[in-house]
Amino acid sequence: MTWRIRAIALYRAGDRKERREINFDLSRLQIITGVSARGKSSVLDIVSYCLLSGGCSIPKGTIRERVSDVGMVCENAVEKLAIVRALPMEGELSSGAVHLERGPNVWFPETPDPRWNLDTAKEALGDFTGIEAVPLLENSQSPAEPSAVNIRHCAPFLFQPQDVIASRNMTFPWLDDPFFRRHVLDALDYFLGLVTMQTMVLRAELRQLLAEQRRAQQAAEEARRLRAYGFERGLSLRNDALVLELVQEGSDPTSLEDILVALKSATAATPDSVATAGNQVPFDRIQGEEARLRATLRREELRLAELSRYMDGARQRGATAQRQLDRIRLHELFPDYGDTMQCPLCLSGTLSAKEIEAQFTFASEALSAVADRPHRVESRVENEREKVVERVTDLRARLNTVQDQLMKLLPLQRPALLTEEAIRKRLLQGRISEYIRAMSRVEPVVDTDAAKREARIKELTAQISETAIERQRQMLQERLTDIIAEVVKKLDVEFKDDPVRLDLKKLIIEVKVRGQRWVPLSEIGSAANWLSYHLAVAIGLHRLFRQQESSVPPVLLIDQPSQVWFPSDRGPREGVIAEDKDLEAVRRVYRLLHDCATKDGFPQIIVVDHADLSEPWFRESIREDWHDEEHALVPPSWLAD
Amino acid sequence: MNDVNGPNFDTGLDLFAHTNPAFVSAVVYWTCKGYSENAAKKAAVLSLAIPWCLVSVALVAPDRLRDALPETSARRLSNLMAEHPDWKISIADAVRLWVPSFWAGLRYGIAKGTLNLTSGRIALQQRLDSPATPTGLAVQKKSITLGKVFANEGSDAAIALALGVEVGR
Numbered sequence: 001m002t003w004r005i006r007a008i009a010l011y012r013a014g015d016r017k018e019r020r021e022i023n024f025d026l027s028r029l030q031i032i033t034g035v036s037a038r039g040k041s042s043v044l045d046i047v048s049y050c051l052l053s054g055g056c057s058i059p060k061g062t063i064r065e066r067v068s069d070v071g072m073v074c075e076n077a078v079e080k081l082a083i084v085r086a087l088p089m090e091g092e093l094s095s096g097a098v099h100l101e102r103g104p105n106v107w108f109p110e111t112p113d114p115r116w117n118l119d120t121a122k123e124a125l126g127d128f129t130g131i132e133a134v135p136l137l138e139n140s141q142s143p144a145e146p147s148a149v150n151i152r153h154c155a156p157f158l159f160q161p162q163d164v165i166a167s168r169n170m171t172f173p174w175l176d177d178p179f180f181r182r183h184v185l186d187a188l189d190y191f192l193g194l195v196t197m198q199t200m201v202l203r204a205e206l207r208q209l210l211a212e213q214r215r216a217q218q219a220a221e222e223a224r225r226l227r228a229y230g231f232e233r234g235l236s237l238r239n240d241a242l243v244l245e246l247v248q249e250g251s252d253p254t255s256l257e258d259i260l261v262a263l264k265s266a267t268a269a270t271p272d273s274v275a276t277a278g279n280q281v282p283f284d285r286i287q288g289e290e291a292r293l294r295a296t297l298r299r300e301e302l303r304l305a306e307l308s309r310y311m312d313g314a315r316q317r318g319a320t321a322q323r324q325l326d327r328i329r330l331h332e333l334f335p336d337y338g339d340t341m342q343c344p345l346c347l348s349g350t351l352s353a354k355e356i357e358a359q360f361t362f363a364s365e366a367l368s369a370v371a372d373r374p375h376r377v378e379s380r381v382e383n384e385r386e387k388v389v390e391r392v393t394d395l396r397a398r399l400n401t402v403q404d405q406l407m408k409l410l411p412l413q414r415p416a417l418l419t420e421e422a423i424r425k426r427l428l429q430g431r432i433s434e435y436i437r438a439m440s441r442v443e444p445v446v447d448t449d450a451a452k453r454e455a456r457i458k459e460l461t462a463q464i465s466e467t468a469i470e471r472q473r474q475m476l477q478e479r480l481t482d483i484i485a486e487v488v489k490k491l492d493v494e495f496k497d498d499p500v501r502l503d504l505k506k507l508i509i510e511v512k513v514r515g516q517r518w519v520p521l522s523e524i525g526s527a528a529n530w531l532s533y534h535l536a537v538a539i540g541l542h543r544l545f546r547q548q549e550s551s552v553p554p555v556l557l558i559d560q561p562s563q564v565w566f567p568s569d570r571g572p573r574e575g576v577i578a579e580d581k582d583l584e585a586v587r588r589v590y591r592l593l594h595d596c597a598t599k600d601g602f603p604q605i606i607v608v609d610h611a612d613l614s615e616p617w618f619r620e621s622i623r624e625d626w627h628d629e630e631h632a633l634v635p636p637s638w639l640a641d
Numbered sequence: 642m643n644d645v646n647g648p649n650f651d652t653g654l655d656l657f658a659h660t661n662p663a664f665v666s667a668v669v670y671w672t673c674k675g676y677s678e679n680a681a682k683k684a685a686v687l688s689l690a691i692p693w694c695l696v697s698v699a700l701v702a703p704d705r706l707r708d709a710l711p712e713t714s715a716r717r718l719s720n721l722m723a724e725h726p727d728w729k730i731s732i733a734d735a736v737r738l739w740v741p742s743f744w745a746g747l748r749y750g751i752a753k754g755t756l757n758l759t760s761g762r763i764a765l766q767q768r769l770d771s772p773a774t775p776t777g778l779a780v781q782k783k784s785i786t787l788g789k790v791f792a793n794e795g796s797d798a799a800i801a802l803a804l805g806v807e808v809g810r
Binding site: 320322323324325326327328329330331333334335353356359360363366367 | 654655657658659661662663664666667704749750752753754755767769770771772774775776777780
């Protein structure tokens with residue numbers, strides 16, 4: 001489904017109606033020859049620009065000043081695709097507007113109508129080329145969403161510009177950008193058929209199967225772990241439920257299943273709601289009455305104690321006074337002895353009996369007043385005390401009654417406790433439900449698809465794993481090396497008999513010098529060697545693409561393959577330098593290109609060069625000859641203004 | 642001048658009642674009576690030395706000490722003091738405090754003719770009636786018993802030894 005170049009065109013700046021077209025055959029070698037500064041190399045730039053490059057490498061100067069648009073018509077077996085892009089305006093790096101037209105008889109439009117942007121144009125061109133939008137490329141901005149392969153990722157293989165074809169360090173153009181180089185390397189797997197859209201589908205399937213396998217393994221592991229630790233936890237919950245009477249008491253469970261049965265019954269139980277538990281009416285009233293009685297009783301008891309203390313104190317004071325009075329009254333036992341008592345020593349009457357007796361009388365009367373308590377007061381106090389005792393007795397009886405009521409109500413109708421218990425039951429039921437949910441994962445998951453899945457994973461792994469792809473890449477590498485070896489034999493290189501390969505993982509050319517080790521091109525001398533190996537590798541790679549039925553267009557554009565033998569100001573022209581060794585080398589190169597494009601079925605090789613050989617096959621291959629003043633990429637008439 | 646502490650606002654009614662001369666005199670009388678009863682059995686001096694009367698007042702007057710005194714005279718004074726070691730410590734101060742009241746009581750008893758001083762010792766003279774009140778009976782009984790206990794010791798020196806005091810210093 002891939003294409004070749006049918007023609008390129010340049011639109012004259014200004015009216016855009018005048019157009020310069022260069023037509024190509026779809027196969028065989030086609031040469032545009034001419035002297036310097038005629039725009040030969042720009043042919044490659046125009047094709048690259050029409051392949052929707054991000055920048056514009058068409059040189060500034062005559063072309064950018066005299067040309068407004070450039071275009072290309074690609075053709076496959078069925079239809080054509082016309083691409084026309086405006087050249088960047090002054091100060092712009094590129095133009096994002098593209099004219100695209102696709103159909104069996106499509107040709108360059110008279111006036112381009114650029115209605116496509118670059119991304120949609122790439123999609124259209126990729127579709128025309130047969131490139132599937134395989135999401136294969138690493139996307140640094142969104143690693144989870146790889147970018148798709150597009151036409152730009154095969155463009156480097158279509159070109160061998162002047163600065164690349166004889167380079168010792170660069171195999172293909174534009175690969176000095178590491179990001180683009182990474183994408184080209186990844187896309188190469190697709191272009192070589194190592195990774196296809198089917199591969200991506202299979203990869204997605206493998207990824208899904210591996211995820212399923214991982215989930216199954218995790219579930220099995222979790223079940224094993226839960227089974228190991230779940231019994232102890234379940235037993236603890238069951239015991240809690242037993243305490244809160246959420247389950248009936250019975251024999252101790254001996255297995256996890258027994259525990260689960262018991263706990264499921266616990267979650268089915270419906271404890272009183274908090275509202276129900278709090279809706280117990282008489283308790284508060286009785287509790288209030290009890291508190292009131294208790295306070296009254298306390299007051300009365302204090303009063304009784306005070307009265308009792310008073311009575312006891314009065315009695316004590318009376319007793320003491322009585323004892324003192326008894327002591328005083330001892331004087332009554334003594335005989336009377338006149339008014340004056342004599343001193344026992346001198347017998348003088350120094351003591352006044354009257355005075356002493358008066359003291360005894362005074363003391364007796366005073367103590368008698370204390371000892372003989374006022375009975376009226378005492379009786380009143382006693383009466384009051386008796387009343388208080390009665391009230392206390394009554395209050396105690398009532399308090400006992402109320403407390404009995406409370407004690408009877410307490411186990412059945414204790415609101416606070418019931419509320420708390422209801423909350424605890426609800427909490428425990430929540431924990432049990434969570435446990436049961438966790439334990440449901442313990443039940444063995446019957447993985448009926450395990451064996452089938454394992455087999456499919458094995459099959460897919462063998463088919464699309466990195467190892468399998470690497471194995472296939474290695475095979476292609478060897479096949480490419482064989483193809484290159486055939487081409488190299490036809491060129492004049494230093495190590496003609498030594499194998500040459502293109503490292504498909506690095507895109508560098510290596511030569512196994514003297515059969516010892518692979519040496520990169522950068523370590524090999526002579527520009528002729530570099531150019532020859534580049535040609536051999538480019539041709540060999542395209543042959544491999546064809547064998548792999550790749551979507552890479554079978555188009556190779558080569559700029560100045562004679563440069564290493566003839567500088568651009570001294571082009572090899574027959575008759576000027578004859579029978580020269582360098583000329584023979586150039587002839588050998590062109591002969592190879594001619595043979596490849598015709599005999600070996602390599603369809604389209606477009607070369608721009610100074611070379612102008614006299615061999616008939618060369619002359620037949622010349623598509624444009626710009627050696628005289630009348631011919632160039634930009635017609636001289638456009639330069640008149 | 643009257644050196645007997647009568648009931649007034651300074652001494653207080655209780656203090657007067659506690660230390661009144663009739664009470665002290667009665668205690669001395671009954672102690673001497675008990676002493677003389679037992680001393681007669683032992684053919685010793687019938688009158689009691691003044692210091693032992695003072696000790697007797699100090700032990701019989703306080704209700705708590707009086708209750709702790711023996712009911713009978715069978716106990717020896719030395720045993721009694723051994724059973725109450727706190728007495729040995731406090732008796733000197735107590736006796737000292739009782740001295741003014743003791744002398745007042747002694748003078749009161751002599752003046753009433755119930756007591757008499759003979760050869761520096763206190764002897765019974767006129768008879769004192771028996772009390773009718775419980776306190777009076779208890780004071781009478783314990784005082785007589787204590788007097789008998791003193792007599793049982795046989796001599797002033799023995800009493801002094803039992804009490805742990807030295808007389809005359």
